[in-house]
Amino acid sequence: MNIKIALLTAACALALSACGDGPAPQADPAATPATEAPATAPAQTTVETTDSTAAEMPAQTPAEATTDAAPNAATTGCATEIDSNDAMQYNVKSITVPASCDEFTITLNHVGKMPVAAMGHNVVITTQDDMQGVAADGMAAGLEVGFVKPDDERVIAKTEMIGGGETTSVTFSVSELQGDYKFFCSFPGHSALMNGTFTVE
Ligand code: ZN
Numbered sequence: 001m002n003i004k005i006a007l008l009t010a011a012c013a014l015a016l017s018a019c020g021d022g023p024a025p026q027a028d029p030a031a032t033p034a035t036e037a038p039a040t041a042p043a044q045t046t047v048e049t050t051d052s053t054a055a056e057m058p059a060q061t062p063a064e065a066t067t068d069a070a071p072n073a074a075t076t077g078c079a080t081e082i083d084s085n086d087a088m089q090y091n092v093k094s095i096t097v098p099a100s101c102d103e104f105t106i107t108l109n110h111v112g113k114m115p116v117a118a119m120g121h122n123v124v125i126t127t128q129d130d131m132q133g134v135a136a137d138g139m140a141a142g143l144e145v146g147f148v149k150p151d152d153e154r155v156i157a158k159t160e161m162i163g164g165g166e167t168t169s170v171t172f173s174v175s176e177l178q179g180d181y182k183f184f185c186s187f188p189g190h191s192a193l194m195n196g197t198f199t200v201e
Contacts, residue, residue: 071091072095072096073094073096077101078102079106080104081106082095082106082123083110084108084109084111084112084185085110085112086114086119086164088185088194089193090121093197094198095183095199096199096201097174097177097198097201099200101200102173102175103172103173103174104171104172105169106123106157106159106183108122108123108167108169110163110166110167112165115163116143116162116166117143119187120146120147120185120187121162121187122148122159122160123157123158123159123170123183123185124138124148124157124183124186125172125181125198126181126182127156127181128180128181128182131184132191134152134186135184137152146161147188156172156177156181157170174200178200181198181200183198184196
């Protein structure tokens, strides 16, 4: 029996190799990637080299980021529209309200795709000193209230918390405001990256 099986196996092997004349070319491409595999390793080494190069760059990168990522929001009359994304970013670092405005409207777009529970964004405006406390209390307050403590008197204005693809806006009085304030996202952990200066001239 074993011999028969061996023969059958041999026959199959022969048949395969016979048929394999066709597939044989496929075996070569298969071998080629294997040959290229070692080339991948050097490629990874190159990536590491790139990383270490990047590690040497942080001194420059923040400076460039500050320059590039510090556009002032374009205002149309007494309103502005800003974007937020799945990379935990606003597209502006500052908003300036003209002195002539009594009210101001901020429209926030979430141009990402992630749901609000994972990558929610809002815009909260407070004084510079209140930002951290409002963000901390908002975190404790939870998503149900948009990560802003209800009736928090330190909050000058706030939008809803929105997810990817959504838009929201808030209109509020700026007649009592003067100088520099902060705008930020109160979703847990976001305010470190998602914050900017809100200035009333
Ligand atoms: Zn956010």
